[in-house]
Amino acid sequence: MKQRQHFLGLEVDTGPYPSFIHEIGKLAKEKGSAYVCVANVHMLVEAYQEQEFAKVVNAADIVTPDGMPICLGLEHFYGIKQDRVAGMNLLPDLLANAATKKIPVYIYGGDPKLKPLFDTYAQTHLPGLDLRGFYCPPFRPLSEKEENQVVKQINDSGAQLILVSLGCPKQEKWMAAMKGRINGCMVGIGGAMPVMLGIKKRAPVWMQKASLEWLYRLLQEPARLHKRYLVTNTIFVYLYIKEFFNIRIKKK
Template sequence: MLRSKLMHFDLSVGAYSAFVPDIIQLARKRLSSNVCIAAVHMFVEAWLDSSYQKVINSADIITPDGKPLTWALRLLYGIRQDRVAGSDILPELLRECEKQQLTVFFYGGSQHLLDETSKFLSNQYPALKIAGLYSPPFRELTESENIEIVKKINDVAPNIVIVILGCPKQEKWSAYMKGKIHSVMVAVGGALPIVIGIQKRAPQWMQRSGLEWVHRLSVEPRRLFKRYAVTNTLFVYIIFREYLRRKIFRNRIHYDSM
């Protein structure tokens, strides 16, 4: 899949319809690989932290989940890119796995979330082969625990591991496990509770207008207020500053050539 730079941040680019087939291709080959579902928060975190930037840019596929990311691509580089949201591609990915008899392992989240996920999958995807669901301790794992988890997952040999640890932990975990777990790891985070119906997704008009974050903030204000207040402001600042820099540079070249 083609990639484009959004300043410091890599993004996979192409038609929305190409993303799930590309993930399935990795899964069928059982390549140890990882997929990031990139939002504005991740873009800003990568701008602030070069080590996290390397984690994101090392992923095999980086989908532009946030609508503002697609706007920024167009504003700065003239690239028209479909939004590829985790809440949209996860159901399609599960459906395709069911159809092609590929196995899926769910790693992360609370036990309650995984129990609800299991019920949802049995109703909506009855033929989907579930290799396992595992809720790890909510703390940093020891090296021996990580080794045990690698063995646990590789022993059941899933084609895909759905990672639900939240940003930025899930991206770091997937990058760390690349080369160890012999599956494609797809870090979906907050998309899973929406897909299985625990959380309600924003209306279509909010999704299209890039305001889905407002809906999420209304659902989880205590957890998300600080993140969005800081992150969204920084994102606008970073992109607008880059836009002005590029515009001034182009004007300078124009005047110098006259």
């Protein structure tokens, strides 16, 4: 279904969008321990700045190309016309697939206030969804005892698809630490849940296609995001230009 392509420090899986839904569902059905990283520009830059985090992402069973800049870069540098596999699309589609294929789901992370809203959404849009748990951990680090209790709770629930909403890079590090301990396929969904539930609006399609979804989010939450995007986007542009010239030199 998919092949991995090295892109600016990340090993990104490529392939048509529906194949990612299929492969993640397959990992869940196999009842093994696996995790999926949904890679955007923020994650790529975090990996560039922290080598250990890069290892965490690249060790994932699947790394999806979330950000449009990543998809455009794959085409620009390697001629790969890649569908965007964004968390905002992936979340509702994975849930719909889980409802159809009878894959039990567990949601870990996010805001506890989302639970009743999710229940209402599921009743309308996801008939047949088997939700085995919805747990929002405290913001402080868990003790070893609490962590063991979480692992037992998730495993005892019988969930095969675990959707993790802790934010990057925390959720990716958590999933990597839980591989081999949690019996299911973990997927880092970041902040996709509030968008799916209609609490936050998503950028218009034209902004998504023009790689401007970050700008829309910035306009929604300028105080929280302005510093991150200023630094992140600057580093990404630097890495992109550097790779452009590296490839040109190699071709000579």
